[in-house]
Amino acid sequence: MIRFLLKGLFRDKSRSLIPLIVVTIGVMLAVFMNGYVRGLMIDMINKTADISTGHVKVITSAYSDNMDQVPNDLAIINVSSLKKDLEKTFPEMKWVCRINFGGLIDVPDANGETRSQGPGMGIGLDLFSEDTDETERLNLSKSLVRGSLPANPGEVLLSEDFSQKLKVNPGEEITLIGSTMNGGMAIYNFIMSGTVKFGNTGMDRGTVIADIHDVQTALDMYDAAGEILGFSSSGFYDDETATAVKTKFQDTFSSDEGEFAPVMLRLRDQAGMSIFVDLTDSMAAIVMIVFMIAMSLVLWNAGLLGGLRRYGEIGIRLAIGEEKSHVYRTMITESVMIGLAGTIVGTAIGLSLSWLMQTYGLDISEFTKGGTGGIMMPDIIRSKIAPSDFYIGLIPGVLSTMAGTMLSGIGIYKRQTAQLFKELEA
Amino acid sequence: MKSITIILAVFLTTNLSAQTADEILDRVDRNMSSENRIFESAMIIHGRRISRTITSISYSVGDKKSFTEYLSPAREQGTKMLKLEDQLWIYSPSTDRTIQISGHMLRQSVMGSDLSYEDMMEDRKLTDVYDAEVVGSEDIDGRPTWVLELKGNVDDLAYATRKEWIDKERYIPLKEELYAKSGQLLKRSTLNDVVNIEGRWFPTTIVYKDMLKQGDGTEFKITSIKFDQEIPEYIFTKAALKQ
Secondary structure: HHEEEEEEEEOHHHHHHHHHHHHHHOOOOHHHHHHHHHHHHHHHHHHHHHHHHHHEEEEEEHHHHHHHHHHHHHOOOOOOHHHHHHHOOOOOOEEEEEEEEEEEEEOOOOOOEEEEEEEEEEEEOOOOOOOOOOHHOOOHHHHHEOOOOOOOOOEEEEEEHHHHHHHHOOOOEEEEEEEEEOOEEEEEEEEEEEEEEEEEHHHHHOEEOOOOOOOOHHHOOOOOEEEEEEEOOOOOOHHHHHHHHHHHHHHHHHEEEEOOOEEEEEEEHHHHHHHHHHHHHHHHHHHHHHHHHHHHHHHHHHHHHHHHHHHHHHHHHHHHHOOOHHHHHHHHHHHHHHHHHHHHHHHHHHHHHHHHHHHHOOOOOOOOOOOOOOOOOOOEEEEOHHHHHOOOOOHHHHHHHHHHHHHHHHHHHOHHHHHHHHHHHH | OHHHHHHHHHHHHHHHHHHHHHHHHHHHHHHHHEEEEEEEEEEEOOOOOEEEEEEEEEEEEEEOEEEEEEEEEOOOOOOOOEEEOOOOEEEEEEEEEEEEEHHHHHHHHOOOOOOEHHHHHHHOOOOHHEEEEEEEEEEEEEEEEEEEEEEOOOOOOOOOOEEEEEEEEOEEEEEEEEEOOOOOOEEEEEEEEEEOOOOEEEEEEEEEEEEEOOOOOOOEEEEEEEEOOOOHHHHHHHHHOOO
């Protein structure tokens, strides 16, 4: 029976070609989109990790309780020693110190008095060490809008919108007014070397990027830092790896239980990030459902057209005594065959495209030059292939073909046997 | 007839207590406010990790002008603050900058203490900006006090309502609770070491506690105070900040 149906499909190309092309294209798009959207989500997660969360983060227990207030009075002290311990225990991870801080940014006039001012948030990171990769991690060169990157101690970057609001230009002096680690008043002068764009409204409104050593001097935080961020060598956040690192950290550093004891948070443990991580995992199901609905509609329509074209053939088959249910079943079997064939071809093409996109990526740096994209926007858009990509196409490919045929094939049951000969004579 | 008597009694009681409250507050203002004063103080800030002491000298004239110079520790030494009307400037010798503090920055903590710039600037007489009502009597550390509820009658107050425990004998507050418009308790302070200076009672130690902040509060100790002194006018100029 199956061989008979296959012969029919091979010999009558008009019966199989269009549905096969539709299924192939649909499955290819589903597989490719699945990898692409996953890659996009992972890019977003990685950008957030690069700027604020890390793949894992080490802070003091007291700091973690009030993390949204950036409590630098509860920062890690003797941070260089702890960082060395982390590097020794987790050599596969890259560890960097960061200080987040808040304060007032004040721009002086010629007399040293306030010309303009506004509240700002700052990130202190290692810009000048020999082995630092923080400039690349934050994509600062590509996000530069005006001026240049800090080249000397005491130079900082401002978000472009903030610099416009303060009416300050590269090369001009700005003053940070904030609190030292011990709660004292911190007033410190910087030179604004340039401006960057983040591509995030909140950060563009008022952010300062400074070298961590300058921030330590300004805030009286010698050998102290608010946070130590850890990044896995793959460059991608992986929940399982992060969990393993956290477990090992708890085993190694659990002897210290005071309020200033170091604790580790995975990216998932930090504000609002768990939903993103979970969404990345469930993205396959969302893409699958959307494509299944769309393809079912297309194939339903293709089935209706096929039904009209095969109106005479089905009429004769019914007239010579073939049961309606048998005709219906053979049509569904045909559709399963086409669905399977289209799924295999579509998955192969979709995976090939995803692999190309994962390996080489789509370089959009030309469009993001001069800070038009911002720090939050990746330069290269990449897909991410996961095991689910190998079978995800099967569901929309086979099920939607079947659903389309089942919907269009209902018409068979509406044919009146008594009318068949009249129809055929006509 | 009976009901009229009750209404009259209630009216008279309310009126009398309102008058009494205003009178109490007026006596408090006479103790706490002055034409001008010079005082030296030590502010002990109790943080989660360490406690710090900051010393300063302050000059003030009425509720419009004040000038503070920080004397120690080394990091804060030479930092000066000038308040003129509702404007505040800070001078930092390490950066040679004169910075105006305005807007929401006025609500920030001064030197990491439980006091905000707004608290430092607020020097108006209580009778000028609050309507008072006596709501009870309590003993604080064995001293009988009136409990007064103060409701702001001007818009630009840092604290819309206050609760004050006023010493019945010396007419000074022994405890204060400061509330936001929403009714949330923002700060609590206790006033101790009351001394009689030049015929007026004055608390020389105040412990402030910002209720929205962790920590053990800030102790503000007045080490010396003089009232009605000759203060040169040039002190209250921006030029004096850099001197």
